[in-house]
Amino acid sequence: NKHSNYDQKHPPRSLPCRSQTSKDTLFDSPPVTTASPLPSPSSHSLPSSFPFSSSLLLSLSLIVFFVRFGDGCSFLITNKLLPSQGTQEFDRINFYLQKRGPDLTNRIFHRNFTFVHNLLSMTGAGFTPQPFVSEDGSVVALFNGEIYNFRDFGDFHSDGECLIPLYKKFKRNFVRHLYGEYSVVLFDFKKQIVVYSPDIFGIKPLWVATGGGYLGISSFESALKRAGHTKLEEADPNTIITRRILPPYEVLSRQTLHEFDTRQYKTSYDDWRQAFLEAVRIRIRDAKYRVLVPLSSGHDSGVIALAMKEIRKPFTTMTIVGREDPVILDERFKILKDYSISQVVDFGSDRGDPVITRETKYVNTYVEPYECDLYTSTGCRRDYPGTTTKGRVIDKHYVMLEDGAALGLAAIARQAKQNGTLVILSGCGGDEIMTDYGIGGVEVTRSLVHRFADFVTRNPGSSCLKGVWPKNLTKIFPWTNFFRGTQRAYLRKEEHVAGSFGLEARYPFLDEKVVQEYLWLAPELKNSAYKAPLSAWFQEAGFPYKDKKVGFRLYEKGGVLTFFDSLFSGWTKSTSVF
Template identity: 25%
Template sequence: MCGIAGIALKDGHSISEHQKKILLEALHHRGPDGNGSWENSHVVLLHSRLSIIDIEGGKQPLSNDSQQVLIANGEIYNSPELRHLFKNYIFKTGSDCEVILPLWQKFHADYVNSLRGMYGVAMVDIDEKTLVLSRDPFGIKPLYYASVEQGVVFASEAQAIIKAGFVRHDDINQSAVDTLLQLQFIPGYKTIYNNIYRILPGETLIIRNGEIIHRQTQSCFPKTRSMITDEKKALNQLDSLLEDSIRIHERSDVPFGLFLSSGIDSSIILKMMQRLGRINRLHAWTARFEINNDSGYVKDEALQAASLAREIGIQHHCVTINQQDVFRHLPKIIACMDDPVADYAIIPTWFLANEARSIVKVILSGEGGDELFAGYGRYRKAAKSVWLGGKRLYRKGIFERDNFFLHSVSSEWQDYFRLQYKLQDKNDSRLKIAQKIDMNDWLPNDLLIKLDRCLMAHSIEGRVPFLDKKIAAFAFNLEDHLKIRNGQGKWILRKWLEWQFPLAQPFAKKSGFSVPIGLWIEQHANELAQAVFCQTDIGNKISLSNVRSLFEKASGRKERFMAWNILFYAIWHQVHIVGKNPLGNVLEVLMD
């Protein structure tokens, strides 16, 4: 895991040494183990390295004798297998990313079809005078770009482009702000900043003379249909695929650990790591929240997680988070979210990474299991016909009341998702369509941004074994009844745990686990409402009485999301737009 940045220049243009320095400094947290650079009259490449594989020899940029130069952020898990295909190619390092160079020579832009991994890639073909930018098909690794006067600038984080002076920090897209408040994330290729865009999951751009001349996309979904209907065969195939994916995700020259809940996904990863013999010196971290349990608001996962850890025989760390910790560190957490995601799971993720950083450089996590195997309750609704109460995803936003805001708000996000539904394959079931929509937007633009920023803020690489091409192909060829049955999602994963790790109690009714942010907002409703309202962009959107009334009821299910989204955006605006120092507590950052 690293940070990459650079620019494809228009003829006659250049960037200053100061801008290069700022780009690298802005990405230092992503790669504190060293910097590298390469440039000619057409392209500048910059790389900040977090050493995971070939610690001594894998410095970037990487190059070959055929006029290609490469920088990459990520891991190519099938690199050892791919190297065997190029027996006559002379590899200069042990870096997993070097195999991209001979793949480009053989396949050009289709090189990505051979890769299993997570990556943001920037590669120069000197002879063709082109820059190639590619992102993995799940969107695990971020990559942003902007078309500016000098050419096309790119970086692993949007904030690097802004700090280097290519785009104004206060030029924000108000329609995207409205979308963020309604959905907690921003879908598609647009960001909250005008003129900064995401390279989409699976997308490859080819740039010449500072202009994008070609785009193509690699899907994470299988091209062929081979429906899996038999439960026993499905379980055996799943077992083989899980073992293979987790085995290659464990390839590392540095210590790694696991974020462990009492849930399905992390329990599967833990059990498979035991089978593979990788539990020696393995550490796992679980979050719990210090709160009055009589409220019934929060259920603690730590006891069940500790029980699983003891059974497997690993070192388990319980990270206790209280209200004071959250309000003291929340501005710093939100400062990591340059591409804003108002998902309150950023809170435990950040605190877990903060604890893990002193022991490991790599964390395995269970993102993707819910999307691939239909774990969310919304999928059970989406799978039904309209006549039976079925509901499409993203029909409504978090703020359903039209009169909550002072002025009308953009409904661009609703048009976007109506279009996404129209673009789906009509031969797919309602469930698969809902899953694909989430895989295209919710997963990369909420969950994976959250994981990337919270871990990279602590210079930790996050790996997600469920987000593997082979597992995705298997999951999308499963019949719906192997995903949802008897009112429970992730049915085939539960059956695997019942078979391999019954202590995880996969069919037990889960008590639920949530950050008690709504309760904490409610307990400080008056002072938080006043402070939030003082933030100009909120004051222009919502009346003080509406903010106060909402915060006073913030422990309610719907009110919790609404209050948190407003608080998140108010702090985000103060830190990223106004420029307030995020080292203060919530009230200090919000109050002018």
């Protein structure tokens, strides 16, 4: 029971934290950081001269708030000897990690392992340093992300404090009681094991290295490589791994974190809508400052803004001008004006534009790289996490640094950071769960040229559903993009780019209850319209929307395409940001 009460009398202690600037400085009360208030734009509407041809509109569903959930962070755990903190070599290892947690770097040596934790304070009310250590020193835990139900387990100051008490009560199954977006690592030195798990969809990155007689675990691949680790692998989503902490570090068990019910029987959108409202509400539960929701004319960001309006939570919209519908946007701004402040951000349209040049340089210099193979949907085979990819046909090779949406996200993140933003509420995952990037049997993320080539070569493309839900899900669930494929690739873009600015992302479309309610909808309802629950909500609320998929595109002046194809472009170079 993820919401059971747990009487915790002895919360785990944290070891003294060390200053990032001085490894010998110990302190009990870490410094306090605060964020500047958001500026007040002059207008809720689009400018009178809407710059279609000269600018690009990228709308990002961002929500900014300060909470008492776990602070944003990154970590590195290794039994290799690390350089001293403050040295150039240590800074090189910690380079990308530290940007994800710029407020405090805490490093301890315990039982032959070095634990490095970088923290981003989300509350402005002091730090909760990690790792967490049991009273007898036998159990050590770290995590990255947010645990939304931590208050159900006791009177804890921070969500991470519930991890060790839960482990003592539920053993290896403790992760199954967590509700949130996280990656968790827990060492039990008495049993000589480590238990680690990303959340259901693997939102927060987690890497493991077991080569050369050493064990390393980190938020980022680069830290392990730069520390000299080999035999690296990314932790599978929705999987709890228990591994020995002695060579050869064999896996003792693999457990499924969460099982979805694939029955399709509900004939109303009401339960899905309530689940989505609650998913948004819990992610802004302790908000102390105005929320930011950059806005498009499409579905995902639109329904987030609509949910914020119904929750009656003040927020700010941010929009980059480009291929969106200016009439729809202007109408949305007017409908939301009693609850939101609207900002329009110019991104430029030429590859030589100073903003694009700046963000290209930034992404290539300061953002953790990521790339992976994306496979075809041949046979719409069930693709559980951990399933071998041997024999699979590679459809595309995704390289995050070549994804133009990463540039748009960097521009938004830069402006958001200047506004005092710390958290992004992203629409990522909505396409993978609701349509698998298809409409009416057509994979919309492939250009007409790609579709013709697919027909000639009999390539089924990367989408299994293609926007059409079958009567029986058991034969295809989970499809490739549900847990892996584009789901993982685009989550890494969100996490790596936003994290490089010290921002944290939240994903209401990947809330387990929201996903389950969508799966439970009868196929007739899901097939009745594009993203049917959202379309029905818009129509009922009189909220304007564009009834098709429009992702981020980067144009040169005069309409010449650079990184992207035309309207239905290939997603190796075209990805919607939210």
